[in-house]
Amino acid sequence: xxxxxxxxxxxxxxxxxxxxxxxxxxxxxxxxxxxxxxxxxxxxxxxxxxxxxxxxxxxxxxxxxxxxxxxxxxxxxxxxxxxxxxxxxxxxxxxxxxxxxxxxxxxxxxxxxxxxxxxxxxxxxxxxxxxxxxxxxxxxxxxxxxxxxxxxxxxxxxxxxxxxxxxxxxxxxxxxxxxxxxxxxxxxxxxxxxxxxxxxxxxxxxxxxxxxxxxxxxxxxxxxxxxxxxxxxxxxxxxxxxxxxxxxxxxxxxxxxxxxxxxxxxxxxxxxxxxxxxxxxxxxxxxxxxxxxxxxxxxxxxxxxxxxxxxxxxxxxxxxxxxxxxxxxxxxxxxxxxxxxxxxxxxxxxxxxxxxxxxxxxxxxxxxx
Ligand code: SF4
Ligand code: SF4
Numbered sequence: 038x039x040x041x042x043x044x045x046x047x048x049x050x051x052x053x054x055x056x057x058x059x060x061x062x063x064x065x066x067x068x069x070x071x072x073x074x075x076x077x078x079x080x081x082x083x084x085x086x087x088x089x090x091x092x093x094x095x096x097x098x099x100x101x102x103x104x105x106x107x108x109x110x111x112x113x114x115x116x117x118x119x120x121x122x123x124x125x126x127x128x129x130x131x132x133x134x135x136x137x138x139x140x141x142x143x144x145x146x147x148x149x150x151x152x153x154x155x156x157x158x159x160x161x162x163x164x165x166x167x168x169x170x171x172x173x174x175x176x177x178x179x180x181x182x183x184x185x186x187x188x189x190x191x192x193x194x195x196x197x198x199x200x201x202x203x204x205x206x207x208x209x210x211x212x213x214x215x216x217x218x219x220x221x222x223x224x225x226x227x228x229x230x231x232x233x234x235x236x237x238x239x240x241x242x243x244x245x246x247x248x249x250x251x252x253x254x255x256x257x258x259x260x261x262x263x264x265x266x267x268x269x270x271x272x273x274x275x276x277x278x279x280x281x282x283x284x285x286x287x288x289x290x291x292x293x294x295x296x297x298x299x300x301x302x303x304x305x306x307x308x309x310x311x312x313x314x315x316x317x318x319x320x321x322x323x324x325x326x327x328x329x330x331x332x333x334x335x336x337x338x339x340x341x342x343x344x345x346x347x348x349x350x351x352x353x354x355x356x357x358x359x360x361x362x363x364x365x366x367x368x369x370x371x372x373x374x375x376x377x378x379x380x381x382x383x384x385x386x387x388x389x390x391x392x393x394x395x396x397x398x399x400x401x402x403x404x405x406x
Contacts, residue, residue, distance in 0.1 A: 045096040045131075046089040049300040049311045050081060050117075052101065052109035058137050058179060060171045062204060062230045062239045064367075065104075065314065072109050073303040079120050081301045081321050086124045088326035092296075100133045101154075102300075102311045107140035111148060118152060133157065135200065137171070138186040139179065146193035156190070156197035157226070158183060162214040166206055170242075187221065199225040203252060204242035211255035215263065215270070224269030227256065229378065231312075232367045246377065250384030257388060273385070279356040280389050289361040289376070292342045295335045299326055309335065313363050334372070338362055341373050348375050353386045 054069030089097050101114075121130060132154040149156060160183050161167040168178020190197055199218060201207075207214065218225040229249045230242050244252070253273065260270045272287060279285050288294040288310070300308040305322045307329045308314060318329040329335075345359040360376025368377040376382070 044094060045098050045297070046085065046092070046094040047098040047100055047298040048081065048085045049100045049102050049298065050078075050106075051103055051300065051302050051311060052078075052106050052113055053104045054303050055108055056103060056105040056137070057108060057139060057173070058105070058171055059174055059176075062170055062202060062242045064231060064239065064312065067104055069104070069303075071303055072113060073301075073305075075116060077301070077303070077305040077322060078113075078117055080305070082117065082120050083124060084321060084326050085299070086128065089128055091327070095128065097128050097130045098133060099130060100135065100311075102135050104303075105137055105140070106134060107136055107145065111144055114148060131155070135159070137179065138183050138190075138197075141186045141189055143189075143193070146190055146195060150193055150195050156195065157200050158187065158197045159202075160199045160225075161201045162207070162210070162217045166210065166214075169206060170202065170204065196223055198223055201225055201227050203227050203229045203244070203249065205244060205248075206242070208244070208248060208252055209255075211252060212259045215256060215259035218270075219263060219265065219268050222266075222268065224271065226271035227253075229381075231364060244381075246380045247384065248381075249378055250381030253381065253385040254388040257385065257392070261392065273389075276356075276385060277389055277393075280386060281393065285356050285358075289364075290356055290358060292358045293339050294362075295338045296330055299329065309338075310363070315366065338372065344373055345375055348379075351383075353383065356386070357382055 050073070052073045054067070054071065056063075056067035059067070085097060132152060134149065134154050135157045136159070138156075138158045159171065160180075161170055164178070164180045167180040167183070171179045173179055187197065199221070201214065201218075214227075229244055230239050232239050232243065256270060257273050260267060260273060275285075275287050275290070279290060285291055288298065291297075295309065298310050299318075300311040300313065301321050302308065305320045307318045307321050307324075307326075308316065309318065316334050318332040318335065321329070341362055342358050348354055348357070348359045351357070357376075360378060360382060362372045362376075364376045364378060365374040366372045
């Protein structure tokens with residue numbers, strides 16, 4: 038999800054359920070077909086503009102997600118932009134697109150550049166890591182094809198960010214992963230693999246408690262120790278900012294994520310966010326967003342932070358708030374439990390704090406007279 042301050046409402050739109058890859062760790066069932074209808078698209082956009090205006094948000098963030106959103110075709114995105122232009126909101130609107138990139142062509146690139154879409158390409162790092170997980174229907178890895186699309190984007194004056202999924206195979210390779218993205222010259226975000234609707238797909242790749250935290254610590258060391266021009270690493274940059282007193286910006290760090298985002302599937306079914314496939318809130322075609330976000334599960338999640346009494350004494354409470362309820366659900370079927378990555382968060386928060394303290398202990402250089 039994009040990094041959005043509380044002043045932004047994020048609509049996560051899934052134009053198609055299907056995907057043209059067959060990634061081993063995929064949390065979703067990507068074999069579906071069909072495309073979101075124009076009526077569903079229009080309704081989702083109209084209701085979002087209305088809700089965001091009513092609630093006093095200053096910006097709308099549209100996150101195009103999937104499945105693989107480019108399977109919807111360029112005309113789908115043109116239609117969306119036409120509808121949005123007709124809504125003339127007093128709100129600014131930013132577009133983010135999460136894609137495997139394989140369907141990018143000259144027309145898509147021109148369109149996304151002209152409308153200032155920020156692209157996030159799925160790329161797990163060095164070739165063997167990526168190709169061991171991100172396979173086409175023919176069973177072949179997609180790394181070379183993704184890099185080809187990175188070069189295509191560059192020819193159109195665009196530089197995407199990257200999203201890398203972290204599995205057991207990534208452990209111990211933090212320096213290499215950092216240097217790989219540094220070599221591409223763009224920032225990246227890491228996400229630990231999590232189970233989803235088909236947990237049997239991912240079970241052998243899941244990280245044990247503490248492994249993700251230690252991975253983040255080593256990645257942090259690679260980042261701060263980098264000799265050449267650094268590239269941004271999320272979520273480390275966000276943790277660093279939060280620990281330095283700059284406030285929390287990730288949905289997972291806030292007291293509640295309810296009220297600032299909504300996911301809409303091709304059928305119009307609404308979910309709290311794109312990963313939250315297990316709990317439908319209703320359908321956007323017959324309910325306003327305020328009604329969807331008043332579903333019993335949302336009411337329960339609004340109370341979650343108050344109920345996490347085991348977290349309240351934690352020194353990281355103000356920048357964590359118990360983490361992501363969906364992680365709690367997929368790992369333990371308890372939405373109101375704390376995030377199972379708790380130990381990992383404590384490890385990385387503590388590691389960053391010590392690095393900041395070390396910096397402060399360094400002697401000031403004497404001013405040159
Ligand atoms: S459920 Fe988790 S990932 Fe989804 S919006 Fe909430 S905090 Fe973010
Ligand atoms: S780090 Fe762990 S104990 Fe602390 S607030 Fe986060 S989930 Fe709770």
